[in-house]
Amino acid sequence: MSSKIKNTSLNGIQEFLGDDLLEVYEEYCYPLLRINRNRLHETCRFMKDKLHFIYLNDVFGADRFTSEDRFEVFYHMISLRDQQRFFLKVYVDEEQPVLPTVTDIWKSANWNEREVYDMFGIRFNGHPDLRRIFLPEDFKYFPLRKEFPLLGVPGSLELPNTTPDHD
């Protein structure tokens, strides 16, 4: 990754966001930017249209287990033209775990946002098909939240009968 292009992109984002760029973390190869969640959608649009980050690699969540701004959601994007990888992250509050969707910018966000919803219970406004992706809809917990026990919750899912003749 050429550091010159990286700095140009970083300056571009800095100029675009101003004070809404809350944190820049650059210790391990790739820049990780924390931004104000109110400007998430327009920043993603800016990243794609102006800085050529056309390939959204991944969207994923994490649980910070703090009293405020408990969750964080990462957007992992790649510019194939400039050979760069950027991470955006926003904090999400536990009281109101809602974010705007980016599926209208990158179609690939569809399943990844469903996975974040499945694992952390963060909802995405405007998502075309927000269902759980791995776990069944009957499951009422969000397993990657830190308070969810490692061994699971007994009886949380009705399991099929093991005897074949039973209806």
Added chain:
Amino acid sequence: MDFEQKISRNKPTFFKEHQEAIYKSLEDKHATIEIDKSDPLATRMTLNMGPQHPATHGVLRVLMELDGEMITKCRLDTGYLHRGIEKMAENKTYQEFMPYTDRMDYLSPYSNNVAFCMAVERITHITIPERASYIRMICCELARISSHLLWLGTLVMDAGAISYFIWTFREREKIYDIFDEVAGHRFTVSHSRIGGLTSDLTPTSIEKIRKFVRKFPDELKGWHKLLDRNRIFVERNEGIGTIGHEDAIDTGLAGPSLRATGIAYDIRKFEPYLHYDQIDFEVPTRTEGDNLARYYCRMEEMAESIRIIEQCFRKMPQKGPIRVDDAKKSYPSKDEVYYSMEGLIHDFMMTDTGVCPPAGAESYHAIEAPKGELGFYIQSDGTGHPWRLKIKSPSFSNLQGLETILDGEMIADTVVIIGGMDPVMGDSDK
């Protein structure tokens, strides 16, 4: 859908007994048909394929809305192999978690081990010895060939030729034997360690790899000869499951499926890891974006892998350490453990706590696994367990693309398209 609107299986309109029997047999095969009555020719129906279906390569469930033989809409249902690997990772030390990565993409366990170890090595600032890097590269390329061999066998079997599967498996068997010699396991190898490898290549294993590298190009040539101009195979694959490069990027395809649309995105070139920057190799691409293009991409990748292994043997130092000699970063050798007190203490500490990245560190590392970009994002809280470990798996991205690709295809091609995309559910469902 209202029950009355459907032609119920209790009151079929013609060939009553035959209909009943065929519905019943379909039900037994885990497939159900619902026919819309408002449609007089009964061409629209919903078909459910899987999850227990031999052609879906695991436990993938496909729900299709059909118009005649055409798929108008489809939904994939994943998660039948969800084991919560990311949750388990949060409760294990880094080294303890390594064997779990074997079970993700179980067709190329070695790549998964390497991807995970390199992610941990990046966040803990470990540089592995040169010989270990080359051995990792050799084995990763063998794993790529092994994975592509299974893909080739099943794709051709999906297109109708059963015996092909046996030929590719004969070659896979040789790779299993190599891994048996290298790592002590045939399938779930767990040969990588954080900071290097568990053991060096033995002279027998080197001889076996060399023999495989010598013989394999001839096999590959024979397969090309058999398939490239095979009318059945080409007609089953050409123009099937086509996706353009813009759509491919938009839906986030990964690996050979993306390269078959003309995007030369390969992490080995994009941001070289290990010693891939010192190796001369090509990234095979095609522009058609159909199933045949994916076939050519993967076949050429196997030939490139052989080239990489040959070059690795030439560049690999003949002797040298295979693990970092630092007790705080990697396991001590067994000699030290058995014959010195310090070695025993270090071994205990590595097993008990393991490597501890700095608190608050977050890093990402990706490698080019056989199916595409396999990356690990690690968030550390300073202890020996990751606070959060996110796996970016290539099959997940490819399956998402599959949902788009299947729209507008014929029902009979579904199986071939799934075979061509090569999803592994263990990888996708995590």
